[in-house]
Amino acid sequence: MSNTSEAVDRTQGGEQIREAKQRLGGLHQHQLQEQDDIETVDYKMVTFSLGGKDYGIDILKIKEIAKFAAFTYVPNAPPFVSGVYNLRGDIISIIDLRVMFNLPAQRKAEGSPEDGLILRLDELMIGVVVDSIDKVVGIVSSRIQPPHPIFGDVNIKYISGVVEKDGRLYIILDVDRIFAKDESAPDEPEPLTAAVASKDSGLSPYQESPEVPTSQGAAGKNEEELDLDFIREGLVTFKGFYPDEVSSTWLHRRYPEWRAERKQLGTEVQLTGEEDAEEFLRTFYSPYSGRFWGEDYVEGVKALLPEEMPKNISVWNPGCGKGYETYSLATVLRMRYPDHILKIWAGDKDLLNISTAPNLVFGADIIPTLYEPYLVEAKNGFAFSSQIKDAILFEYHDVANTNAVPNVDIIMARDLISFLPPKQQALVLNEFSDKTSSGALLILGQNEYVSETLGWQHVGSAIVNAYRKL
Amino acid sequence: MRVEYINPFVESAYNVLKEVLSVEIVRGELYLKSTSMPVLGVAAIIGLAGDVEGRVLFDMSKVTAIQIASAMLQSMEMEPIEELNDMGKATITELANMITGQAVTKLHNLGFKFDLTPPAIFTGDNMEIADTGVEALIVPMDLPFGKIEINVAIRERN
Missing domain, CATH: 2.40.50.180 (CheA-289, Domain 4)
Structure with a gap:
């Protein structure tokens, strides 16, 4: 039995080997052809x-x-x-x-x-x-x-x-990287600590500012310096306004104006009380503070919004006050990105203001018509519809304290940082850098500036003062 | 802390204290805090979970705690206590539970879902509590027995 079968095998064997050789040869050629592609896959x-x-x-x-x-x-x-x-x-x-x-x-x-x-x-x-x-x-x-x-x-x-x-x-x-521990730490922007250090070493922003008028003699400058110091102190005392990191440029621009105004009135340059301080700050506040944004500001913000946005847009709005600017921003984002999921964290440390924000009701006379599609009638006027309201989370929150805000795509903090003590200003700016990634938008007050060394590039227009993260 | 959460806690603290103690209560100014702070001597703590994460802490001095517990016990025709024994601790814990429970019920009616953890009580001298990563709302309540500070730290789960 075994012999016959072996014999059969042997006769067929020759053919099989030839076939196999042919196949192998073919394969070899095929391999050679593909070698360039395959060999380099590493x-x-x-x-x-x-x-x-x-x-x-x-x-x-x-x-x-x-x-x-x-x-x-x-x-x-x-x-x-x-x-x-x-x-x-x-x-x-x-x-x-x-x-x-x-x-x-x-x-x-x-x-x-x-x-x-x-x-x-x-x-x-x-x-x-x-x-x-x-x-x-x-x-x-x-x-x-x-x-x-x-x-x-x-x-x-x-x-x-x-x-x-x-x-x-x-x-x-x-x-x-994703699952490493404490990976975020090295991302902290170094320049900020440098900025703080320079402040600690006694360099006042006044000396750093290029906008100091230099046309006057040394004596005049000294007097001016003194004036400015007093004004700065007055602003801190009466309004809790610290013209340091972000608003020192404005202070130096405002000062000559202010002096001219006061000379005309025949009153002292010094700030003698809260009223004076408020008057001094009159030109500081951003447009539409405590009001709904008008068409020009809405268009200004819209122009800054990028074409591409993640499906879930996250926004942080510390210092939102009564919420007018939060609702305005929410409406602009809703108009611009109708199909995206929108989430705005808005906070303020003024309990009275923030308490009214979630259920804000207003008369038709104070709201521009462009908001109309997003309004519903309420008991004593109008309120925002749920598609705007549900996107916003109002919090009683002090920006100087720790927060639970996740990473965001847009930060709006108008006229907020200037009202924080210098140390907190630095901390908050650091926090802004921490909570954002490249391309994020930062909207600041009209007269607030951050230096490019902190990683923010100025992209704002004449109407809206804004920065984009580098 | 989300604005909607504030009132339920303030209201229920005021209502429950007034109801169980039948005394005049003055609510102090609310404020925020995020650094570590001293604990007065007796602290009842209740954890919150659900849509949020956080905890509520009821902080008072030992003397205040004994007086409050005694007043509560007497209102139920039981013996007052001289020192903070098991009965006293259980009474304070129950007070914390009642206040938090009522607040959570109010929140539930507003559409927020919170769960409570069983309360715990800490006593001792020179204690301090530190919450990193969450800001606390302080609701001070002035009672004839002394003050209770209700310390609410809640953050959204996102």
Whole structure:
């Protein structure tokens, strides 16, 4: 039996070997053709989608691809922690990347498993939930390009690069960065501490300011310097106004005007009381303080808003007073981005003012017609409709204290910083830098300026004074 | 702290204290604080969870606590206490629970969902409380027995 079968095998064997040789030869040729492409692939990543965009994570960081069902909810965990999961006896935390990066999540049917990856970072294992897993893509690492802010649904510091493959653009996430502890600390802008230091060393903003009139003699300048010192003191005492970091330029512009005004009236240049101080500050306040914005300011703000905005727009409006400017800004954003999800954190430390803000009711005579589509009739006048109201969260909050505001795309703080003591001014400006990423918009008061060394570039117009983060 | 949360706490503190103690109560000026602050001697604490995270702390001196507890016990025809024993502590805890409970009920009617944790009480000298990362609203209440400071620290979960 065995002999005959061997014989058959042998006769067929020749053909088989020839065939195999041919196949091998073909394969070899094929390999040679593709060698140029394949040999240089030195980076593989697992790709997946988040909020409709393609992302990748280095395959070496990935332990496995998994489907997660039935997490255990952990109370008091940050919102992006979906819970913990039992992976064959190991308990791992599950992070929802969509929540973490404020991306819209695809709704899955109740109880159906979520697509995810299990990452291995040093000793730590973490599960991440994504919209859907795509495939493994091999690329040439030299083709990875540095991240660009335009892809920025995800904070740029978490992106290690961008790569194109087969006509698709993949954003490569830097998972070590994302899950590292205290990664935000090095991002603090150094120049600010430098600015504070220079102040501590006794350099007054007056000396730094280029706008000091120099035409007069040394004696005149001294007198002026004295005057300015007294005025500064008066502003601090009577109005709690500190013309330091952001408003010293304005002070020097205002001073000659003020002197002329007072000379004409025949009164003293010094501020003798609260009334004088208020009169001095008359030209400081921003347009539409304590009122709804008129058409010119609305158009001015609109012109500064970028074309591209994340789907969830976050705004911080400290020092919102009675909320007029918050409602105005909310309306402008709603007009400009009708389909985006809008969230505004507005706060003020004046309890009486802020208490009226959430249920602000006003007469038709004080509101420009452009707001009309967003109004509803209330008991004693008009109020904003829920599409505006629900976007705003009014808080009794002192900006000098710690806050729970997340990272934001827009900050509006008009005529706020100037009313804080110098130390707090520096802290608040630092906080603004901390809470924003590149491209964020900062709207300040009409006469408040931040230096470019703090990372803000002036982009405002004659109507709206604003900065964009570099 | 969200503006809508303020009134429920102030109102229920005022109402509950007035009701259970039947004394004149003067509400002090509200203010905000975020640094560490001393605790007067007795502090009842209740945690909040749900749409928000945070806690409410009822802070008073030991003497005030004993007097308040005694007044509450007497109103239920029970013996007053001389020192802050288990009964006294349970009474203060209950007071904290009543105030917070009523505030949370009011908030619930406004559409905010809060859960409470079981209250705990701390006593001792030279205590200090520090909250990092959350600003506290202080509601001072002046009673004939002394003052109670209600310290509400809540932040939105976002």
